[in-house]
Amino acid sequence: MSQTGGGAEGNPLRAFLPRTVAPEPCAVVLFGATGDLTHRKLAPALMRLAVEGQMPSEYAVVGFARRDWDDARFRDELRGTLQDAKIPDYEQTWPTFAEHVLFSPGTFDDPAAYATLKETLERADRTLGTRGNRLYYLAVAPDFFPTIVEHLGQAGLIYPHHQDAPWSRVVVEKPFGHDLASAHALNRELSRVLGEAQTYRIDHYLGKETVQNILALRFANAIFEPIWNRRHVDGVQITVAEEVGMPGGRGAYYDTAGAIRDMVQNHMMQLLCLVAMEPPVNLSADAVRNEKVKVLQALPRWDVEQVMKNVVKGQYGPGSIQGKEVPGYRQEKGVAADSKTDTYVAIRFTLETWRWAGVPFTLRTGKRLPKRATEIAIQFKKPPSLHFQPDDEGMGGANQLVLRIQPNEGASLAFQAKVPGSRRRLQEVRMEFRYGNAFASPPPEAYERLLLDVMLGDPTLFTRIDEVESAWKFITPILEAWEETGIEPAIYPAGTWGPAEADALLARDGMHWRRL
Amino acid sequence: MADATSGMATAASDAFLSGQGIAVPLEAVEDELTRLWGPAAERADGPDLEHPAVTRISLANLVVGALGEDVGRVERALETVASRYPCRVIVLRGTADGGRSVSAEISAQCYLPAPGQPQVCSERIVLGAGPGALDLLPGAVRPLLESDLPMVLWWAGDPRPHLGVFHDLADEATRLIADLADPDAEPAAVAEALDPSRSGCGFGRDLAWFGVHRWRELVAQFFDVPEPRAALGRIASVEVRVAAPTASRPARVGCWIAAWLAGQVGWRGVTRAVEGGQLEATFEGPGEPIAVRVSTEAEAGLEVAQIRHVSLALRPNPSAPERGAETYGLARLVGTPEVRVEVCSEVRCSLARLIHAREFDVARRVAAALESRRSDPPYFAALPHLLWLIGA
Numbered sequence: 001m002s003q004t005g006g007g008a009e010g011n012p013l014r015a016f017l018p019r020t021v022a023p024e025p026c027a028v029v030l031f032g033a034t035g036d037l038t039h040r041k042l043a044p045a046l047m048r049l050a051v052e053g054q055m056p057s058e059y060a061v062v063g064f065a066r067r068d069w070d071d072a073r074f075r076d077e078l079r080g081t082l083q084d085a086k087i088p089d090y091e092q093t094w095p096t097f098a099e100h101v102l103f104s105p106g107t108f109d110d111p112a113a114y115a116t117l118k119e120t121l122e123r124a125d126r127t128l129g130t131r132g133n134r135l136y137y138l139a140v141a142p143d144f145f146p147t148i149v150e151h152l153g154q155a156g157l158i159y160p161h162h163q164d165a166p167w168s169r170v171v172v173e174k175p176f177g178h179d180l181a182s183a184h185a186l187n188r189e190l191s192r193v194l195g196e197a198q199t200y201r202i203d204h205y206l207g208k209e210t211v212q213n214i215l216a217l218r219f220a221n222a223i224f225e226p227i228w229n230r231r232h233v234d235g236v237q238i239t240v241a242e243e244v245g246m247p248g249g250r251g252a253y254y255d256t257a258g259a260i261r262d263m264v265q266n267h268m269m270q271l272l273c274l275v276a277m278e279p280p281v282n283l284s285a286d287a288v289r290n291e292k293v294k295v296l297q298a299l300p301r302w303d304v305e306q307v308m309k310n311v312v313k314g315q316y317g318p319g320s321i322q323g324k325e326v327p328g329y330r331q332e333k334g335v336a337a338d339s340k341t342d343t344y345v346a347i348r349f350t351l352e353t354w355r356w357a358g359v360p361f362t363l364r365t366g367k368r369l370p371k372r373a374t375e376i377a378i379q380f381k382k383p384p385s386l387h388f389q390p391d392d393e394g395m396g397g398a399n400q401l402v403l404r405i406q407p408n409e410g411a412s413l414a415f416q417a418k419v420p421g422s423r424r425r426l427q428e429v430r431m432e433f434r435y436g437n438a439f440a441s442p443p444p445e446a447y448e449r450l451l452l453d454v455m456l457g458d459p460t461l462f463t464r465i466d467e468v469e470s471a472w473k474f475i476t477p478i479l480e481a482w483e484e485t486g487i488e489p490a491i492y493p494a495g496t497w498g499p500a501e502a503d504a505l506l507a508r509d510g511m512h513w514r515r516l
Numbered sequence: 517m518a519d520a521t522s523g524m525a526t527a528a529s530d531a532f533l534s535g536q537g538i539a540v541p542l543e544a545v546e547d548e549l550t551r552l553w554g555p556a557a558e559r560a561d562g563p564d565l566e567h568p569a570v571t572r573i574s575l576a577n578l579v580v581g582a583l584g585e586d587v588g589r590v591e592r593a594l595e596t597v598a599s600r601y602p603c604r605v606i607v608l609r610g611t612a613d614g615g616r617s618v619s620a621e622i623s624a625q626c627y628l629p630a631p632g633q634p635q636v637c638s639e640r641i642v643l644g645a646g647p648g649a650l651d652l653l654p655g656a657v658r659p660l661l662e663s664d665l666p667m668v669l670w671w672a673g674d675p676r677p678h679l680g681v682f683h684d685l686a687d688e689a690t691r692l693i694a695d696l697a698d699p700d701a702e703p704a705a706v707a708e709a710l711d712p713s714r715s716g717c718g719f720g721r722d723l724a725w726f727g728v729h730r731w732r733e734l735v736a737q738f739f740d741v742p743e744p745r746a747a748l749g750r751i752a753s754v755e756v757r758v759a760a761p762t763a764s765r766p767a768r769v770g771c772w773i774a775a776w777l778a779g780q781v782g783w784r785g786v787t788r789a790v791e792g793g794q795l796e797a798t799f800e801g802p803g804e805p806i807a808v809r810v811s812t813e814a815e816a817g818l819e820v821a822q823i824r825h826v827s828l829a830l831r832p833n834p835s836a837p838e839r840g841a842e843t844y845g846l847a848r849l850v851g852t853p854e855v856r857v858e859v860c861s862e863v864r865c866s867l868a869r870l871i872h873a874r875e876f877d878v879a880r881r882v883a884a885a886l887e888s889r890r891s892d893p894p895y896f897a898a899l900p901h902l903l904w905l906i907g908a
Binding site for chain 2: 373
């Protein structure tokens with residue numbers, strides 16, 4: 001739902017056209033235009049939107065970076081990137097797209113650079129019809145957010161939000177702060193220039209079709225809601241497993257963050273919210289986000305002892321994956337030899353809500369696990385009395401609904417069936433849905449959807465500041481406990497599913513981690 | 517161009533479905549499988565004899581450790597195993613390659629359940645590693661395990677030369693099938709493979725155990741009615757004769773019969789003596805001692821040790837000594853699936869009868885192991901007795 005209220009929504013000519021809402025003309029400014037995120041995700045996403053005809057009728061893509069380039073040089077750079085991205089119909093669309101690509105050189109802390117940027121944007125308004133609408137994407141380290149936003153404000157490049165007036169929006173990447181205090185501080189800095197409605201805190205997981213499908217599954221199908229609660233659910237496991245270690249020398253950054261900041265505070269909290277939230281009154285941005293915040297507010301606030309009991313901190317050591325030896329975390333480039341940074345976290349908690357009281361939620365994420373996989377597994381309670389010989393393959397024997405976020409996107413429901421010929425012996429079988437088999441066209445990439453939503457002014461898939469702060473209220477005591485105790489991470493060999501301590505976490509509830 | 521491309525894809529899919537191994541980079545195994553299954557599933561001709569449609573089934577992940585073993589025996593068995601229990605098979609094979617890398621080869625195993633039915637297919641992945649790269653195998657296996665399916669480890673041969681790999685995989689398995697040579701496997705190897713204190717091996721089974729299932733059923737039948745059941749306490753001797761590839765040691769399959777009886781009836785081992793393939797042991801039971809003899813004879817051409825004869829002798833009933841001793845005998849008619857059953861006593865002397873009881877080869881034993889319940893109290897009751905009998 002567009003916040004501008006005008007534009008394509010009021011256009012009677014749009015009636016019954018496939019795309020009823022089109023973004024208004026705008027300029028997309030990419031801070032960090034030569035960086036990894038721009039090349040891997042943002043530029044390909046913008047190109048795909050252009051190929052699919054979903055970019056505004058008039059637009060500009062402006063790169064901002066500390067390079068002595070001009071428009072042509074930046075276009076060449078992008079062309080190389082986009083050729084590698086293997087986008088269908090790219091060759092036919094590139095010439096038109098290239099006409100919309102501009103470059104503005106400068107450094108983040110130089111007022112003159114913003115004056116140059118202003119001139120470039122005004123040129124785009126005149127020649128490309130972008131009408132003063134601005135989308136500033138900060139694909140840079142979070143430390144630069146306040147500086148950039150302050151200079152944008154001083155240069156008059158961010159203006160107050162008014163109906164029917166040019167808009168300016170800023171997109172920031174996670175992490176938003178590195179603990180509660182820093183998140184507060186960062187928000188205070190940004191709030192001096194930006195209103196909440198202009199701030200789009202991106203969590204690209206929310207842009208994934210499979211994540212959005214969680215709401216569809218829960219609230220568009222009547223059969224699930226009656227059993228989606230503590231009376232029927234035995235436990236919920238959320239896993240984000242990564243096979244990679246520290247690609248591209250990412251060790252130096254990661255060593256300041258760790259898995260809990262990199263994954264748990266943002267992506268996993270969002271997955272938790274979508275699984276555990278109450279039905280919203282409607283699908284407006286605030287209605288959905290209001291319910292998500294309630295989940296985060298129901299998270300426990302732990303003391304040191306509770307953290308030690310419910311959280312496992314791990315770090316990968318040397319091992320082998322896919323038949324290749326890989327070094328341990330402490331041997332990675334940019335990582336301290338005595339680093340205590342967590343590359344693996346497992347957390348067990350309960351949500352004290354009417355819906356979920358007593359149900360164990362377990363989250364785990366880690367680097368250098370055997371394979372890349374993200375899933376949510378809802379394990380239902382076993383029947384009260386079993387008249388059949390129960391499954392004894394060590395797989396639990398309970399019904400499980402598994403939502404696979406990536407790869408093999410889809411869902412499956414595991415249930416017990418009688419083995420043919422046997423008297424009463426059961427075997428677990430699965431009903432499966434796979435995106436690849438069910439829908440003719442592949443789902444859009446997450447960044448495509450999110451960039452489009454920013455241009456449309458729809459913040460539903462972006463995190464609100466109270467979501468961010470509530471998540472930090474849960475995470476920060478864990479960080480503080482680790483700091484206070486100086487706890488060493490439990491080392492697990494790369495290529496295994498994590499430290500044994502994580503198994504003990506689930507064993508308390510008579511459960512075990514799913515093998516992905 | 518499109519026809520040529522789709523033709524090549526179909527040709528590759530044909531090769532894949534015919535069981536022909538296709539070498540692929542290890543990291544591309546899943547993508548290649550997806551690519552090859554696609555054309556297979558799209559065959560438009562439907563379920564007729566010449567061009568049957570294909571159904572892909574996978575009931576479990578079956579990881580086969582065949583690092584130092586006769587791979588041919590394992591490969592032959594896999595054909596039959598897959599037809600009874602379709603699963604994703606990952607075979608670990610030792611190669612002579614130098615260096616530190618793992619090779620991969622993929623193929624499908626298909627069979628036609630009945631004319632007109634779709635072929636049932638499952639996939640086989642063969643991972644090869646040279647002596648210097650064997651430790652990389654567990655890390656290569658894990659990403660290939662299908663999620664939501666149990667992982668069964670079928671370890672062929674003595675695990676001790678590759679203990680790290682064995683333990684890494686056994687610890688993650690939901691069940692373990694230990695396929696050690698019978699009778700040539702050293703007792704220490706058997707003890708290592710079947711150690712119930714390890715998490716995966718806690719649900720481990722000696723494959724030889726599945727060679728005695730039918731014999732256990734036949735012996736148990738003797739005591740199905742109440743009167744002879746009370747006679748279990750009067751067993752005086754047990755004799756088992758086994759034919760095996762060699763007679764180097766008493767065959768485990770024969771020892772399992774004695775161990776099973778000991779576990780179920782409550783005997784305690786007292787003395788044992790072994791000479792070559794001959795085992796003489798004494799157990800202490802609820803009554804008087806029980807003599808156990810396991811005789812193993814070498815027979816050329818056998819792939820597995822096979823029981824040829826089981827006999828139990830019971831002491832006279834003290835409350836009816838005039839009835840005399842009883843014997844219960846089972847004898848395989850060699851070369852046939854028939855077993856002759858003889859029961860002889862003063863009271864119940866029956867004419868010999870034949871029962872159809874097919875011998876289980878390696879493939880059938882593995883299939884039985886896969887289909888059996890994970891919980892098996894008689895096995896665990898018998899295991900300590902077996903280890904004692906073989907001298908582990």
